[in-house]
Amino acid sequence: MLIRAACQTDLPRVAALHAGCFADAWSVQEIRNLLATGNVHCLTAGRDEPHGFILVRIAADEAEILSLGVAPESRRKGLAHALVLAGAAQAFAEGARRLFLEVNANNAAAGALYWQLGFSEVGRRKGYYADAGGAQDALVLACPLPIST
Numbered sequence: 245m246l247i248r249a250a251c252q253t254d255l256p257r258v259a260a261l262h263a264g265c266f267a268d269a270w271s272v273q274e275i276r277n278l279l280a281t282g283n284v285h286c287l288t289a290g291r292d293e294p295h296g297f298i299l300v301r302i303a304a305d306e307a308e309i310l311s312l313g314v315a316p317e318s319r320r321k322g323l324a325h326a327l328v329l330a331g332a333a334q335a336f337a338e339g340a341r342r343l344f345l346e347v348n349a350n351n352a353a354a355g356a357l358y359w360q361l362g363f364s365e366v367g368r369r370k371g372y373y374a375d376a377g378g379a380q381d382a383l384v385l386a387c388p389l390p391i392s393t
Contacts, residue, residue, distance in 0.1 A: 245323065247330045250286035250297065252276075258286060258297045265313035267375060275299070284310065287330050289323045296323040300331040300343075307335035307389070309345035312354075324357055329391060336389040343389055348373050349381040363387040 250258060255272045263269035278284045284301045288294035296314035300307055309331060314323045332343050346369065347354045363385040371379030 245289055245321075245326060246291050247287055247289050247326055250279075250288045250294070254286075254288055254294050257294045258288065261294065261297055261313045261315055262311060264315065266311070270311070278310070285331070285334055287327060287334070289314070289327050290318075296327055298327040298331040300335055302335050302338050302340050305339055305341045307332075307338075307340035307343045309343065312345075319353075324354075325361070328357070328361055329393065332387070332389055332391045341389050342386055343391075344384065344386045346372070346382040346384055349383050355383070358385050358387075361387060361391055361393070 255275050259270060259272045259275055262275075275286065278299065278301075279286060283303060284299060287298050287300075289296040295318040298312045299310040301310055309328070312324060312327060314327075335343055344366075345358070345363070347358060349355075349368070364387070365383050366386045367384035369382040369384065372382035373380040
């Protein structure tokens with residue numbers, strides 16, 4: 245599995261992956277705008293084309309996973325785990341000492357990944373995610389960097 249920094253030609257695939265994972269999809273231009281800030285990094289997983297991605301924002305000694313997605317046919321193969329570790333390592337190398345994220349409280353698979361990596365709940369946003377079943381809470385999770393596995 246190859247994890248690398250996304251290039252401009254990867255962004256349409258990253259946007260398509262995002263759309264396949266989330267109801268509120270980000271466009272190529274929205275992803276470009278995030279990357280243009282200079283403190284957001286996009287890493288991809290896959291050889292010929294991305295099968296997963298992570299977007300991480302770094303600000304001073306903190307970092308945040310803005311989004312993480314893996315193509316349905318590539319799930320349960322360790323891509324998300326590897327992407328989080330790579331994003332965390334990059335954030336640590338750039339001075340971040342704590343990594344945050346938000347995850348739908350009902351997303352058991354994502355929650356299991358994050359607990360396994362050492363994240364813990366530091367907050368909850370009631371009704372943060374809206375879906376067909378109604379409003380869902382977001383768990384705010386944090387993990388000290390570097391992540392030791």
